Amino acid sequence: MAQTILIFNRFAHKGKLRHSLDEVQQCLQNSEIETDVAFTKYPGHAIELVEKMVEDGYKKIIVVGGDGTVNEAINGLVKAQQKGYGSACLGVIPNGRGNDFGFSMKIPSDLQSAVDVIKADHHILIDIGSAGDGTFERFFCNGSGFGVDAAINHHAAVSKLNGFPSYLWGLLKAIFLDIRQPMAKISWDEGNFEMPILLLAAMNGMREGGGFKLAPKFKIDDGKLDVCIVGNNQPISRLLPLIPRLIQGKLDHPDIITLKTGKLQVKIEGKGLYSQVDGETIFSSGTSFNVSICPWKVDLIAGLGTH
Numbered sequence: 001m002a003q004t005i006l007i008f009n010r011f012a013h014k015g016k017l018r019h020s021l022d023e024v025q026q027c028l029q030n031s032e033i034e035t036d037v038a039f040t041k042y043p044g045h046a047i048e049l050v051e052k053m054v055e056d057g058y059k060k061i062i063v064v065g066g067d068g069t070v071n072e073a074i075n076g077l078v079k080a081q082q083k084g085y086g087s088a089c090l091g092v093i094p095n096g097r098g099n100d101f102g103f104s105m106k107i108p109s110d111l112q113s114a115v116d117v118i119k120a121d122h123h124i125l126i127d128i129g130s131a132g133d134g135t136f137e138r139f140f141c142n143g144s145g146f147g148v149d150a151a152i153n154h155h156a157a158v159s160k161l162n163g164f165p166s167y168l169w170g171l172l173k174a175i176f177l178d179i180r181q182p183m184a185k186i187s188w189d190e191g192n193f194e195m196p197i198l199l200l201a202a203m204n205g206m207r208e209g210g211g212f213k214l215a216p217k218f219k220i221d222d223g224k225l226d227v228c229i230v231g232n233n234q235p236i237s238r239l240l241p242l243i244p245r246l247i248q249g250k251l252d253h254p255d256i257i258t259l260k261t262g263k264l265q266v267k268i269e270g271k272g273l274y275s276q277v278d279g280e281t282i283f284s285s286g287t288s289f290n291v292s293i294c295p296w297k298v299d300l301i302a303g304l305g306t307h
């Protein structure tokens, strides 16, 4: 048995893979990285696979897929730690639509460059977030969201488009279907406040939605989430010009609230909102959204220069 296992999602990027398994294996072999291989067989399978691989003694897990596959691997690694199986480090070869986590961690989408990152073997113990509604919890590494940002993710995932255009399509659809700003009670490390929210993103990494830099001042191991809130009952004509700002990470604006916190709870009244972790929808209609940094960390092979 090799010490390293490659977990390959053939259904990332809606099956239109940037890198085939053969290409990935060839590139790894050229870099003298020997691996065993496993395929994900259904949504959620990478969680079970990773947990089992750690239990079986693999020390390095390389996932080939998008942010959803990375999210499943993170959940498997945390569950393995919770069960006392030990831990393994995680390498990522981006092969999905958005690759926001790779962007935050300086792991390029180009195959050779991503393999070079694994070869360079630069490790960071990253924070892990937890999101849920009090009864259900899912771990995340890049970010989670409640409201229209999660609705955008959902519409992007079920559209026929790929990459950033799919998120722009999701944005247009969400504007027509999900544009509401319910009054939210928000509690965080430093107190409570109420405001109407359009979207609330709790970020561990920098970017979500294939290009929205909602946490330009993120730090992956500071024990805090960078929260970005947009709402306050502003009309759509005032909200739309914020889009370029959110893409560029220019959050210094009176209609954008940012804060850093280890824990945040949101409650709304009436019809629920979408919520997501790492781009995967967790609820299509929730009235409670709890996020926090959890006690578990994951040993990530990150790009050089990642802080």
Ligand SMILES: Nc1ncnc2c1ncn2[C@@H]1O[C@H](COP(=O)(O)OP(=O)(O)OP(=O)(O)O)[C@@H](O)[C@H]1O
Pocket: 009, 010, 011, 012, 013, 014, 040, 041, 042, 043, 044, 045, 065, 066, 067, 068, 069, 070, 095, 096, 097, 098, 099, 100, 278, 279, 280
């Ligand atoms: N064998 C499989 N059959 C169907 N779906 C699968 C299979 N294996 C994994 N999946 C699911 O494929 C979905 C998409 O994968 P992933 O999120 O990695 O790619 P992506 O959507 O292209 O990337 P991103 O999240 O970066 O936009 C995930 O929800 C995952 O659970």
